[in-house]
Amino acid sequence: MDRRSLLEVARVARGLTQETVARRSGTSQPTLSAYERGTKSPTLAVAERILHSLGFDxxxxxxxxxxxxHGERGGTYLVPDQLWRVDPPACFAPIDVRDAGRSLRTSDLLNRDGRIDAYAWLVTHGDEEQLFNHLDGALLVDAWPDLAPRLPSAIRSEWQPLVRDAAMGWLAGERSKWQDEHRKPISRRARERAIRRLASRGLTADEIRRTLRG
Known part of the structure; x- marks a missing residue:
């Protein structure tokens, strides 16, 4: 996968030219360009210096x-081994997708309905670079109850465990925080809220029971 380099992502996020970043970080523009293209590798100290000049660690x-x-009708799609986060503003940047009629249109990721539309296209048709650059794990979990019914069953079953694991991780953190703060079992009302939230993420009754017992 031809992902953009970390230095390029940081520079573009700040809206700066290579010349400006090179001047700020004490690096020449040709050298910075080589770092971004991957034809030359900076030392860790140099990479940190450049990122610090952009306000990043x-x-x-x-x-x-x-x-x-492989899909049900002979096509193929990609499934990650875990979810990831996309830093703003990249996670809200518009994305061009092709509809069923092969017409090109732009999806607005700032709008939740537009984000659901774009995510449906990404998990069905996106390549590695498109997925990694546009699909944010937390926003995917938030959109899942509305997104899942729009996906082919084979794709939905592959992505569902990723969403489930994220939901279980949230519940484990909430339980730990509650017990640390109150030193007593989670309340019935909080338990009911957790059950509703987990169910909305597509977990089965058995999965919810195992999570609550954990």
Whole structure:
């Protein structure tokens, strides 16, 4: 996958030219260009210096890998091994998609309905770069109850565990926080809220019971 380099993503997010970033970070423009193209690799210290000049810090991010799955009608689609986050403003940037008639149209990711429309297209037709650059894990979980019915069953069943794992992770964190704050079992009302929220994410009754017992 030809993802944009970290330095390029940071520079574009700030809306700056290579010349401006090179001047701010004490790097030449040709060298910065080589870093962004991947023809030359900066040391960790140099990368940190450039990112610091843009107001960013280096951090750890899960490495996402994709596998190709064959669809029911002979087509293929991609499924990741985990969800990831897309930093704003990239996660709200418009995306051009083709509808069933192959006409090109622009989906507005700032609008929830537009985001659901774009995500339906991405998980069905998107390549690795399109998925990684536009599909935000948290926004996907939020959209899932409305998005899932629009997906072919084979695709829905592949992505459902990713959404379920995110929901279970949320509940585990909420339970831990509640117990740390109150030192007593979660209340019936809070339990009912958790059940409704997990059910809205598509978890089965058995999965909800296992999560609540955990």
């Amino acid at each position: 280096l951090g750890l991010q899960p490495r996402v890998t994709f596998r190709e799955v």
